[in-house]
Amino acid sequence: MEEQLKIDFEKLLENSNFSKKNVEIKRKNFNDFIEKGFPNRREENWKFSDLNQIISKNIKNLSFYHDLSKPNKIDQSIFIDSLEHNKLVFVNGRIEKIEFDYEEKNKIQILDDLVLEKPNNANNSLLFLNNAFVSKYFKLIVKKNYSLLKPLVIYNITNKDLVSKSVNLKVDILLEENSSLKLIELSNDKSTTNFININYNFDVQKNSILKNYKIDNNSNSNVKYCFNNINQDTNSVSEIFLLSSGSEFIKNEINCNLNGKYASAFVNGIFNLNETKHHEIKTNINHIVENTKSYQLIKGVLEDKSKAVYQGKIFVESKAQKTDGYQLSKAILLNDNTEFNAKPELEIYADDVKCSHGSASGSLNEDSIFYLMSRGLNYQEAKKLLINGFLLDVVEKITDTEIKNLIKNIINL
Amino acid sequence: MREKQIDQLKDYKYGFTTDIESIKAPKGLNKEVIKFISNAKKEPKWMFDWRMKAFERLKNLKEPNWQKPKYPKINYQDIYYYSAPKGTGEKPKSIDELDPKLLETYKKLGIPLQEQQRLNGIAVDAVFDSVSVATTFKDKLNEVGVIFCSISEAIQKHPELVKKYLGSVIPLTDHYFATLNSAVFTDGSFVYIPPGVRCPMELSTYFRINASQTGQFERTLIIADKGSYVSYLEGCTAPMRDENQLHAANVELVALDNAEIKYSTVQNWYPGDDNGKGGIYNFVTKRGLCKGINSKISWTQVETGSAITWKYPSCVLQGDNSIGEFYSIAITNNYQKADTGTKMIHLGKNTKSKIISKGISAGFSDMTYRGLVEISSKAKNSRNYTQCDSLLMGNKCGAHTVPYIKNKNPESNIAHEATTSKISEEQLHYCQQRGLNPEEAVGLIVNGFCKEVLQQLPMEFAVEAQKLVGISLEGSVG
Numbered sequence: 004m005e006e007q008l009k010i011d012f013e014k015l016l017e018n019s020n021f022s023k024k025n026v027e028i029k030r031k032n033f034n035d036f037i038e039k040g041f042p043n044r045r046e047e048n049w050k051f052s053d054l055n056q057i058i059s060k061n062i063k064n065l066s067f068y069h070d071l072s073k074p075n076k077i078d079q080s081i082f083i084d085s086l087e088h089n090k091l092v093f094v095n096g097r098i099e100k101i102e103f104d105y106e107e108k109n110k111i112q113i114l115d116d117l118v119l120e121k122p123n124n125a126n127n128s129l130l131f132l133n134n135a136f137v138s139k140y141f142k143l144i145v146k147k148n149y150s151l152l153k154p155l156v157i158y159n160i161t162n163k164d165l166v167s168k169s170v171n172l173k174v175d176i177l178l179e180e181n182s183s184l185k186l187i188e189l190s191n192d193k194s195t196t197n198f199i200n201i202n203y204n205f206d207v208q209k210n211s212i213l214k215n216y217k218i219d220n221n222s223n224s225n226v227k228y229c230f231n232n233i234n235q236d237t238n239s240v241s242e243i244f245l246l247s248s249g250s251e252f253i254k255n256e257i258n259c260n261l262n263g264k265y266a267s268a269f270v271n272g273i274f275n276l277n278e279t280k281h282h283e284i285k286t287n288i289n290h291i292v293e294n295t296k297s298y299q300l301i302k303g304v305l306e307d308k309s310k311a312v313y314q315g316k317i318f319v320e321s322k323a324q325k326t327d328g329y330q331l332s333k334a335i336l337l338n339d340n341t342e343f344n345a346k347p348e349l350e351i352y353a354d355d356v357k358c359s360h361g362s363a364s365g366s367l368n369e370d371s372i373f374y375l376m377s378r379g380l381n382y383q384e385a386k387k388l389l390i391n392g393f394l395l396d397v398v399e400k401i402t403d404t405e406i407k408n409l410i411k412n413i414i415n416l
Numbered sequence: 417m418r419e420k421q422i423d424q425l426k427d428y429k430y431g432f433t434t435d436i437e438s439i440k441a442p443k444g445l446n447k448e449v450i451k452f453i454s455n456a457k458k459e460p461k462w463m464f465d466w467r468m469k470a471f472e473r474l475k476n477l478k479e480p481n482w483q484k485p486k487y488p489k490i491n492y493q494d495i496y497y498y499s500a501p502k503g504t505g506e507k508p509k510s511i512d513e514l515d516p517k518l519l520e521t522y523k524k525l526g527i528p529l530q531e532q533q534r535l536n537g538i539a540v541d542a543v544f545d546s547v548s549v550a551t552t553f554k555d556k557l558n559e560v561g562v563i564f565c566s567i568s569e570a571i572q573k574h575p576e577l578v579k580k581y582l583g584s585v586i587p588l589t590d591h592y593f594a595t596l597n598s599a600v601f602t603d604g605s606f607v608y609i610p611p612g613v614r615c616p617m618e619l620s621t622y623f624r625i626n627a628s629q630t631g632q633f634e635r636t637l638i639i640a641d642k643g644s645y646v647s648y649l650e651g652c653t654a655p656m657r658d659e660n661q662l663h664a665a666n667v668e669l670v671a672l673d674n675a676e677i678k679y680s681t682v683q684n685w686y687p688g689d690d691n692g693k694g695g696i697y698n699f700v701t702k703r704g705l706c707k708g709i710n711s712k713i714s715w716t717q718v719e720t721g722s723a724i725t726w727k728y729p730s731c732v733l734q735g736d737n738s739i740g741e742f743y744s745i746a747i748t749n750n751y752q753k754a755d756t757g758t759k760m761i762h763l764g765k766n767t768k769s770k771i772i773s774k775g776i777s778a779g780f781s782d783m784t785y786r787g788l789v790e791i792s793s794k795a796k797n798s799r800n801y802t803q804c805d806s807l808l809m810g811n812k813c814g815a816h817t818v819p820y821i822k823n824k825n826p827e828s829n830i831a832h833e834a835t836t837s838k839i840s841e842e843q844l845h846y847c848q849q850r851g852l853n854p855e856e857a858v859g860l861i862v863n864g865f866c867k868e869v870l871q872q873l874p875m876e877f878a879v880e881a882q883k884l885v886g887i888s889l890e891g892s893v894g
Contacts, residue, residue, distance in 0.1 A: 334823070336826035340793070345832075346820050346821060347817075347821075352813070352814045361831075362819070362832040363831045412819060
């Protein structure tokens with residue numbers, strides 16, 4: 004694979020016109036990636052999901068360069084009809100449409116000629132890969148005191164033309180003071196066996212609100228990794244919802260730093276898996292200063308031979324007194340060959356804190372099924388009702404009614 | 417100087433050394449030393465070969481490094497692997513023949529071997545540095561067929577049992593420290609409970625490291641045959657030295673059909689002084705195998721000592737309907753570090769496990785609960801319940817929880833809970849209002865916090881453990 008990487012990297016540099024500075028950074032990050040390679044189970048973070056193995060099992064002849072010079076057609080039918088929204092559309096990793104029809108133009112700024120920054124996590128080789136191969140790196144700025152009137156939907160579309168490619172996307176989002184953004188990321192894949200590596204950086208400044216809904220519901224054979232880094236300032240709020248269901252493999256990693264007092268972070272997630280799907284959610288909530296709050300709720304329903312992993316960590320710095328941290332993960336295993344692994348971790352250095360976590364996994368409650376059947380439902384209906392109720396609990400946590408209904412529709416709840 | 421020493425002794429009352437001449441093997445880890453140990457023990461050839469196999473294997477193994485508490489590199493060539501009190505070459509027939517100084521030591525430790533002969537107490541096997549020096553109550557145990565002796569005696573007298581079970585739970589190749597122990601273990605206890613026998617008394621071993629620059633590598637093997645029951649206690653202390661000493665023991669338990677083993681530890685190795693100098697590195701491998709159906713293994717531990725405690729008493733639940741339990745209190749103060757927990761591996765059907773872990777950290781210490789619960793795809797109808805609570809005193813210390821939960825069976829249930837908190841001001845205020853001073857109040861509240869675990873200890877140990885909890889936290893309030 005190393006040979007291929009080198010050839011493709013040179014091809015990329017040849018065919019794009021990156022600034023001198025960026026080429027330099029890219030080369031450095033490329034070498035860092037070559038040194039580390041794809042992560043494997045020997046790294047604690049990848050203990051339950053050996054990416055190296057998953058890629059070599061699912062993807063044959065992975066190549067790292069594909070031509071982004073020609074525009075792709077956008078399949079309009081993918082767009083959400085029921086909701087008025089702003090659009091950012093990526094097709095096969097190429098930006099095809101930027102549309103903020105509902106917003107004041109001077110309140111939003113999009114930059115695409117940026118100097119790359121060094122990844123803030125030196126152990127994460129996939130961030131190096133992303134930096135080395137990303138072709139255009141975007142930054143969205145929401146100006147001070149402005150709340151977007153309509154949600155922004157980022158469409159991540161891949162079509163049939165894309166086979167066995169590594170696609171890298173990098174988007175930074177800056178919410179200046181007193182601003183707010185509702186962001187839906189919707190992926191729709193018709194492509195086969197690609198490795199998609201997405202890196203989001205959110206900077207949520209004082210009194211700002213970020214609501215981020217990630218929806219991966221469309222069945223496909225791609226392997227995905229999505230890293231979200233969130234920095235939160237005083238009194239900011241972030242709400243993240245993950246629907247992890249469609250791809251063959253996806254790992255959503257959330258690294259949230261609560262840097263300002265009274266900042267709070269909410270992470271809610273659903274695994275709804277079947278066949279041989281293998282999904283992971285990994286969270287790192289860092290309470291850096293006092294009076295911060297975090298809440299995490301992850302629920303999973305696993306069928307066939309699927310496997311779900313939840314690694315959640317609450318870290319409390321010694322200054323971060325009065326921290327309130329909570330974490331709960333639950334899974335229902337429906338078949339003999341399903342597997343649920345959890346590692347709910349607490350690392351605490353302050354004494355005046357309230358931190359707890361819980362994790363449970365098991366089968367559907369037979370008593371509840373019996374009760375429903377005695378009311379006239381058949382076994383399948385009873386099962387469906389219980390599972391829906393189990394998952395609905397998480398969806399109900401979504402604070403935006405319009406988007407909540409949209410998501411309910413998507414997963415037929 | 418002397419005053420200082422006395423002052424220190426107040427904190428750790430087992431910190432004295434005993435002036436007993438000892439025979440030591442040359443420093444270092446090599447074939448000769450292993451040969452020396454094997455010869456000193458008059459071991460048969462198969463045992464020596466076994467040790468050599470472990471030693472060969474050790475050359476290819478690396479020390480694990482995933483643990484939270486890091487420690488300076490240990491120079492394995494700078495340790496005495498064998499140190500025996502002079503005069504125990506021939507094991508004394510009765511306790512009266514023992515070196516009086518040794519007896520004195522054990523008296524100071526609160527284990528009056530002679531008195532125990534008379535009182536209706538506990539059978540004790542005392543291990544001094546690396547050698548088992550005395551075992552009490554032999555006759556009474558012989559009557560019911562219980563074998564309780566040092567492992568070196570067992571190797572000679574009951575080779576068939578040792579051959580069959582030694583290394584059957586912790587294989588030679590398990591990990592660095594277990595393999596090191598297999599190569600150089602010097603002594604330890606051996607217990608065999610015959611079928612259908614309920615051991616008439618608590619069995620107990622006291623481990624003490626006396627000589628400096630020695631490591632203690634004892635090996636304990638307990639076999640409970642069909643339908644038997646045994647309760648086993650282990651206590652450990654060491655003198656105060658400003659060097660770090662290594663303690664790498666292996667404990668193997670085997671429970672056959674319908675058998676039950678209860679293993680309790682009160683670990684009070686020297687934790688180092690207030691500034692974190694010296695203390696024992698307690699890197700112990702403890703594992704129990706519930707081999708038969710309906711078998712049960714229960715671990716109870718009170719960990720207050722050691723500079724670094726790094727151990728995971730585990731249960732492999734192989735037999736159907738078997739039960740594993742783990743109750744733990746771990747207290748760290750000053751600069752102590754602990755990374756402890758358990759592993760429950762469910763292999764058989766209808767297996768159950770329960771984990772109750774209480775961690776208390778004070779001063780500048782750091783405590784980690786690390787545990788694994790794994791339910792394999794064949795372990796139908798299995799259950800696990802885990803609860804780990806941490807208490808923090810002050811914001812210079814740390815408390816961490818790292819559970820690994822793996823469920824591969826849809827008919828099984830796993831539940832895990834963990835909380836972290838501090839002693840509430842209201843509780844402290846209430847106790848002080850009733851006339852307790854702040855330290856007593858903390859002691860009372862902490863004892864309440866640990867009650868679930870303390871209750872699991874045999875009575876004699878529970879009293880000692882309760883006191884220990886109080887002493888360990890002295891000076892951590894205010």
